[in-house]
Amino acid sequence: MKQLDRLGTGIGWRPEIAAAVERLPGLDWVEVVAENVCPGHLPDSIGRLRERGVTVVPHGVSLGLGGAERPDARRLADLAGRVEALGAPLVTEHIAFVRAGGALTASPGLEAGHLLPVPRTRDALDVLCENVRIAQDSLPVPLALENIAALISWPGEEMTEGRFLAELVERTGVRLLIDVANLHTNHVNRGEDPVRALDELPVEAIAYVHVAGGLERDGVWHDTHAHPVPRAVLDILAELRSRTDPPGVLLERDDDFPPEEELAAELETIRATVAAPVRRTPAAQARGARGTGTDVAREADGAPAAPGNGALPEAVTVPESATVSATATVSAPAPAPAPATAHESARPAVPPPAVPSPTVPSPAAPSAPGQGPELSARQRLGLAQAALLSALVAGTPAPEGFDARRLRVQIRALAAKRADVVAKVAPELPEILGTGYRPAYLDYAKSRPMHDGYRRDALDFAEHLLVAGRPEDPVTRRRLTHWWQDRVAPRPPRRATRFVRAARAALARG
Template sequence: MSVARRRVPALGDVGLGWRREIAGVIGDLRPGFCEVIAESVAVRRGRARPHPALAHLVSSGVAVVPHGVALSLGGAEPVQRKRIRHLAACAEALDAPVVSEHIAFVRAGGIEAGHLLPVPRTREALAALTANIERTRQELPVPLAVENIAAFVEWPESEFTESEFLTELVERTGVLLVMDVANVYANARNRGRDPQRELARLPVEQVAYSHVAGGHDDGDFYHDTHTARTPQEVLDLVAALRRRVDTPFMLERDGRYPPAAELFEELDAIAAASGAAPITAVAREVWV
C-alpha cells in the first residue's frame, strides 16, 4: 500500500501537548513539535503573551501549534470574531505553522456547554460547519486543521456516517485534519465496533498530524481522559494510520502526570509504533 504524503513541513515525527505542569520535562526533551491550548495563552490588546517556557521552545526552533477548544465551529451560530482573533494572535506570537480546532460545538443560544459536543451528521449541520471554517480561515495567518472528537452519543437521523461526513467536509473546504486515533478507539469501543475498521474508513489525505492518548474504562464506557498511559489498542491504530499516511503523532496528557521515566516510556512506545526515532534520549540523562 502506498503511503499518502501530507505533512506540515515544520512538524517533526513525535510531539506532545505542552502543559505548565510538565514544562520542565518538555524543555529537556527534543520534541518534533508541541501543541498548546490556545485559550490558556493570554492575549492583551491583540497580542499574545505566551508562558516564558513556551516562548523558549519557540526560540529554540520547536514548532508550537495553538489548539483551540472554544471556537464552536460546529455551532449553528457564526463563529465569534474575538475568538478567531485570539487564535490568530497565538499563531502569530508562536510563529505557528498551523492552528487546530475541533469538529464540535460548545455553545448555543448564549449557553456554554463547557464540553465538546458532537455535530449532527446532517447536510444542514455540514453547511454550518463549512461556513464557520471558511469564516475562521479568512482571519487566520496560517492553515487550519480540525479534529474528530470522542462522543458517547450520536444524534438521531444522521444523513452521513462519520467517514462520509469527514470526507464531504474535506471535499467542500480542503481543510486539514487532526486525526485523533484515541478518539477513534473510544468511539468504536463505546459503540461496539472494530477500531481498526473504523479507522480504515476515515479519509487520511488531508491529515496534518495525529493525537494519541490514554483513557479510563469504567466497565460500561471507555472515557477519553488523557490521564492514563496509551493502551496497546491505540498504539496499534498509530501503526495502522502511519501505514496509510506520512503524519506526525502527538501525545496528549491532561492531569495525573506520571513520573518522567513513565512519560518517556510512553513517548518511546508512540515513536516505535509510528516507526519514528525516539525524542527522549537527552532528557533521560537529566530526569532518569
C-alpha cells in the same frame, strides 16, 4: 492540497510539566491550548522551546465550529493573534459544538464547558462547512480540525464519521487532526469501526495525529488524557500508519501527570509504532485494493463490522518494543441502557430557564410542506443542539431518540469537569469550603447552566450558596462573602480593607 512541513514527534505542553517537557529527549514540537496563552505574555518555557527551534502549534477549544451560530469574530481574532505570537505553521480546532441557544433560537444562551458531537447530517455538514470557510478566511495559517470522542450518538444520523470528514475536506480543503484515541473511544461507546473510518478518510489531508489514554468505567470508555496509552489505541495508530506517513504525532496528557521517565517512555513507544515496518495480512491488502478516502466513502454500506473484543482486525502487528501499560482493557461495546432509577429521573426543585421544547425539528429534516415557514439549516440545527444541551446542563427533559442512560453519564461527566475547572480557576473556593466544595458544586450544577465562562461560573456558584444561607458555619460564610465581594465589586477593595479581612480570617482560624 499543499504538503505541510513535517512536525515529527511532540507532546502537549502544560504548565504542570513545563520543566519536564523542556528536558524530553528528541522532542520536535509541542502543542499548547490556545485559550491558555496570552500573546503578550507567553510562558518562559514556551519562549525557551522556541529559541531551541521547537515548533509550537496552538490548539483551540472554544470556537465551536460545529455549532449553529457563525464563528465569533472576536474569538477568531484572538486565535489569529496567538498564531502570530507563536510563529505557528498551522492552527487546530475541533469538529464540535460548545454552546447553543441565543438569538438564533430565541432561547437562553448555554455553554457546555466541553466538546459535544455534531450530528452527522446534511444540515450539520452544510453549517460546519460555512463556519470552516469563515474561520479559514480569518486565520493567517492553514486550519486543521480534530475528530472528537463522544459518549452519546445523535438519532437520525445520515453519514459515518469517515464519510462526514471526507466530504468536509472535499468541500472546504480543511486539514484533519486525527485523534486515534477518539476513534477508539467511539468504537467502544458507539460501536463504530475505526478501521472503516480510516478507510474512508482522505489521509492526504492529515496534518497530524493525537494519541492519548483513558479508562473504562461501567461499560463506558472515558477519554481522560490522564492515563497511559492503551494497546488498542497504539493498534489504531499503527493501522493509520499503514495507510500514510503522518507529518506529526503528538502525545496528549492533561492530568495525573506521571514521572518524567514515563512521559519519555510513552513518546518513545509512539515513535516506535510510527517508525516500525508494518506487516500487512491478506485482509489488510484486500482493503488496500479497494482504495481509501472518498472512493471508499462513496461505496455502498456493507463494510465488515468491528470485532466485538475492542481489538482491530488482523491487519497490523505492532513490534514488541512498542508496548505501554494500559489502565483498563475494554472487551465489548457498552451494554444496553439500564432503566433509570427514580432518583436519577428526578427533576430539580428549582425550575431551569426556559428553553426550546425537546420535540424540536430533527437536525436532519426540514419542516414538512404546509406546516408553516420552513426553517433554515442553521435554525434546525440550533434548536436541536439547544434542546440537547439544555437536557445536559439545565435539567430539562431529554430530546426524543437519545439513549437516556448515556445522557445521564454525559450529564455527570460535564458536571464533574465543571467542578474540576472551577476549582482550578478559583482555587480559593475549595480552600474555603473544604470537603464540602465538590458536593455543593455538583448539586448547584444540576440546574444551573454555565452562561459566560468558568470565572463567571465560580462567582455564580458562590452567590448561589450565599443566597441560600450557606455554608452554615458563620466564619466560613464570612470568608466566602468577602471572596465574592472582592471579585464582583466595581473596583477592588482598598489595601486596608483587604488587610482587615485577612486579619479577621486569621483570628477566626486560630
